[in-house]
Amino acid sequence: MDIYLLEAIINGVLLGGVLALLALGLNLIFGVIDVVWIAYADLVMCGMYVIYWLYAELGWPLPLACAVAIIGVAGLGVLVHLLLIQPILNSAPINQLLVTGGLLFFLQSFATLLFGTEFRNIGVRLPIIEIGDIFISYARLLAFAVALIGAVALYFFLRRTFIGTAIRAIAQDRDIVGLMGVDQRRIYLVTSAIGGALAGLAACLLSLQYDVHPFIGNTFGPLIFMICVLGGLGNMIGGFIAAFVISQIIAIGGYYTNTELSYVLAFTLFIVLMFVRPRGIFAR
Amino acid sequence: MSPRPIALAAALAILACLPLLAPPYFMHLLIQILLWGFVYTAWSIMGRFGFVSLGHGAFMGVGAYVPALLWNYYAVTPWIGIPLGVALSVLLALVIGYPCFRLRVVGHYFALVTLALSQVVMLSIIAARDITGGSLGMTQNAAGHSWYALQFPDKRYFYVISLALWLGGLAIWRLIDRGIGREALDAISEDEEAAAAIGINVMREKLRVTVISAALTALGGAIFGQYLMYLNPETVSGIEVSLKIVFAAIVGGMYALLGPTVGGLLTISLIEGLRVAFGTHFIGAANTIYGVLLILCIIFMPRGILGVLERMKLRRMREKAVAAE
Numbered sequence: 001m002d003i004y005l006l007e008a009i010i011n012g013v014l015l016g017g018v019l020a021l022l023a024l025g026l027n028l029i030f031g032v033i034d035v036v037w038i039a040y041a042d043l044v045m046c047g048m049y050v051i052y053w054l055y056a057e058l059g060w061p062l063p064l065a066c067a068v069a070i071i072g073v074a075g076l077g078v079l080v081h082l083l084l085i086q087p088i089l090n091s092a093p094i095n096q097l098l099v100t101g102g103l104l105f106f107l108q109s110f111a112t113l114l115f116g117t118e119f120r121n122i123g124v125r126l127p128i129i130e131i132g133d134i135f136i137s138y139a140r141l142l143a144f145a146v147a148l149i150g151a152v153a154l155y156f157f158l159r160r161t162f163i164g165t166a167i168r169a170i171a172q173d174r175d176i177v178g179l180m181g182v183d184q185r186r187i188y189l190v191t192s193a194i195g196g197a198l199a200g201l202a203a204c205l206l207s208l209q210y211d212v213h214p215f216i217g218n219t220f221g222p223l224i225f226m227i228c229v230l231g232g233l234g235n236m237i238g239g240f241i242a243a244f245v246i247s248q249i250i251a252i253g254g255y256y257t258n259t260e261l262s263y264v265l266a267f268t269l270f271i272v273l274m275f276v277r278p279r280g281i282f283a284r
Numbered sequence: 285m286s287p288r289p290i291a292l293a294a295a296l297a298i299l300a301c302l303p304l305l306a307p308p309y310f311m312h313l314l315i316q317i318l319l320w321g322f323v324y325t326a327w328s329i330m331g332r333f334g335f336v337s338l339g340h341g342a343f344m345g346v347g348a349y350v351p352a353l354l355w356n357y358y359a360v361t362p363w364i365g366i367p368l369g370v371a372l373s374v375l376l377a378l379v380i381g382y383p384c385f386r387l388r389v390v391g392h393y394f395a396l397v398t399l400a401l402s403q404v405v406m407l408s409i410i411a412a413r414d415i416t417g418g419s420l421g422m423t424q425n426a427a428g429h430s431w432y433a434l435q436f437p438d439k440r441y442f443y444v445i446s447l448a449l450w451l452g453g454l455a456i457w458r459l460i461d462r463g464i465g466r467e468a469l470d471a472i473s474e475d476e477e478a479a480a481a482i483g484i485n486v487m488r489e490k491l492r493v494t495v496i497s498a499a500l501t502a503l504g505g506a507i508f509g510q511y512l513m514y515l516n517p518e519t520v521s522g523i524e525v526s527l528k529i530v531f532a533a534i535v536g537g538m539y540a541l542l543g544p545t546v547g548g549l550l551t552i553s554l555i556e557g558l559r560v561a562f563g564t565h566f567i568g569a570a571n572t573i574y575g576v577l578l579i580l581c582i583i584f585m586p587r588g589i590l591g592v593l594e595r596m597k598l599r600r601m602r603e604k605a606v607a608a609e
Binding site: 038084088093094095097099101102103104105106107108111113214221225226229257258261264268270271275 | 334336380383384387388389391392393395396397399400401403404407408410411523524527530531534567568569570571572574575576578579581582583586
């Protein structure tokens, strides 16, 4: 087997971890509140700027900067829900999608206003691991491991705690859950906070690999929606697998052609799969 | 003659005479408002019935790039290239629309499928950088003042073309609004299954507005490209253009004839105004304010500015009726 192809596949798996983490967060919000946050990837961008600002500009220690980013973006998630989604929770679903589209414009241009359009790097260089002839970036490996841990932690939170159970219940039937003594508003807030925190965590992991700029969300935002839908609404495990399917298409497609065409391939596959299996590839 | 036609004729006369008075910069703004107003109107032909497409950037991109590429590489006149681009957009709309409507892909899912479509078109244009210039964009080979090449350095020509296009777009909007299909479409947007049950051909009605909307959007993209003489994948296709189209239509009010145009007028003059006010000191300031206004608009007046005005007018009429009794 071609060594470069193998390297592409391994990098695809590692990228899949971070995408899976983001897809989990979006899927949670999509499944529970029934809203698509078009600006979800831009929350990640905010987190990346927080890390850049605290670590590279103010000289805070990196773990502290990351912790602030996670908490900050979680708070941002709560704000998004309180200020944007809650007032129009009962209007047409498409308005909720569009209002976060307005948020996308706002966040991207606000970041431009604050930081300009330059690409900024936090300047952390992690070593590169060499196995045989294959080079694997340590940052990607770390991102993959942390993303997996995050996903498992979320899984146990949803399975083993009362509020996790309530979140899963509300995704199944939002009318009945109220009768069971669950405060829907509180669940929505918790869900938004978790969704935000996952975006913050992804920001920490992506900061190690990518330069941050105001429009970074546009590069992987649409991908996350596709993954989320392919996996099936509210289906966490499906979304997790879909993330790796999509990242492999991008990695292997990119190896044989070029980056843009591999994305074209991924999006085309998404459209076709939506027609073949409208409820997600893993729907029964 | 009642006052309404007179006002209409007066407005048209003013619009027709504007090129004699307006300086070039304002002409440029007016052409942009008319062309974008046309595209926004084209989007709202679908959007007002609840088929929210985030894929109109795809139709616009195809409509703009096909004639430009044919002209640059094969010297095919845009008079042939533009219809070809429009036809290709219609084909794209059918390829996406037919399975979507057959399989009842609606709401969020429809928005996401069309979003993927606009990404596919934009990324394909970038990927074919050898012929399209990729993200750097491309310029059409200049031919001076030429009807054959549909290139006019004099802005007045494009003003008249845009004005005609815009009026045509409004006429089509109205035709659909007053046509027999209107009730059927309203019924479909309320409840598809019930509409099908009373004998409405859901598929045909939906495809009809989708095809019209896509064709007009492609036409708008083509004329926009001919006017600017420069194409860039990010200014004519992709997620940002698609969202921009949706937002302007919503802000203006997609349920009213002039709503999308008002949206275009507002967003373009807002962005230009803020750009002049802030200059280049605060890149992003204009769009930041634009983003906030969008959010406020969607939350507080989802029917748009004209929608609010119309409702106020209705209320006043009702009050008058009550007072008269």
